[in-house]
Amino acid sequence: MSLGRQETAADGRLSQLLDSPVLGMTPWIAMSVLVGPGRYELAVGISLALAVAIVVVGRTRRPGSSFKILEISDVVFFAAMAVIGILASPGTLRWLENYSGEVSNIALLVISLGSMAIGVPFTLQYAREQVPREFWSDPRFLRTNYYITGVWGAAFGVAAIAGACGDLVLHNSNNLWTGWIIQIAAIIVALQFTRWYPDVVRARSLRERGLPGPPEPPLSDLLIPLAGYLTPVGIVVLAFSAGPVWLGVGLVVVGVLLVKTLNRPSAAEPDAGGRA
Secondary structure (H helix, E strand, O other), X not given: OOHHHHHHHHHHHHHXXXXXXXXXXXXXXXXXXXXXXXXXXXXXXXXXXXXHHHHHHHHHHOOOOOOOHHHHHHHHHHHHHHXXXXXXXXXXXXXXXXXXXXXXXXXXXXXXXXXXXXXXXXXXXXXXXXXXXXXXXXXXXXXXXXHHHHHHHHHHHHHHHHHHHHHHHOOOOOOHHHHHHHHHHHHHHXXXXXXXXXXXXXXXXXXXXXXXXXXXXXXXXXXXXXXXXXXXXXXXXXXHOOOOHHHHHHHHHHHHHHHHHHHOOOOOOOOOOOOO
């Protein structure tokens, strides 16, 4: 492969990332994962810097393009959180260190539900930049974006509940399970669903119209990243004594076996020689 072709492929991957709602999620993901006792300023600073960078890059790539709901929400929310952190008393700052992760997760849940309520799920604005205008009013196109936006809202809702359990029930904001493992798992599911589900809808649409195209991706494609996540979680459990040894070992073994099983082609799939 020539250098020119490599650059073209890299540019395509970069363009796909920049046109994805996942990019707009990065400030919220950073805040959800980084915030904790003694880390409020760091988490808000990184999240705000990411939010501003996303707006700048978006306007540079697409001059004159309209601002997106998620972009505006990113900048406004994290700028407000930064100002509040600067002006906060020591007691308020301690409260923010403990609960701002839940606040940001709930804020994104509200943004998701609000955008759906007004008929513009926030992923729709990104999707419209990747498909021809004649598909914008297609019910399947709209429904797909409602589902994806809803899954992101649900993921951050799960993260908020997990964080609240760590803070209010366990009284430990740094608990590995509630502060990291469960929240990251929810984000992995939303990330993978965002990639997987549009391909499912596209394949079904082509099949219904009798047109050639790639087969519908199996459910295993959605589950493999989550199964793969079990192995590093098991290692973390063992390394940080976040549970009994049998749990850590079990997660490692189950993760490896699940990934192998899910990666195994079904009997209905053709092998490399084209035989079923």
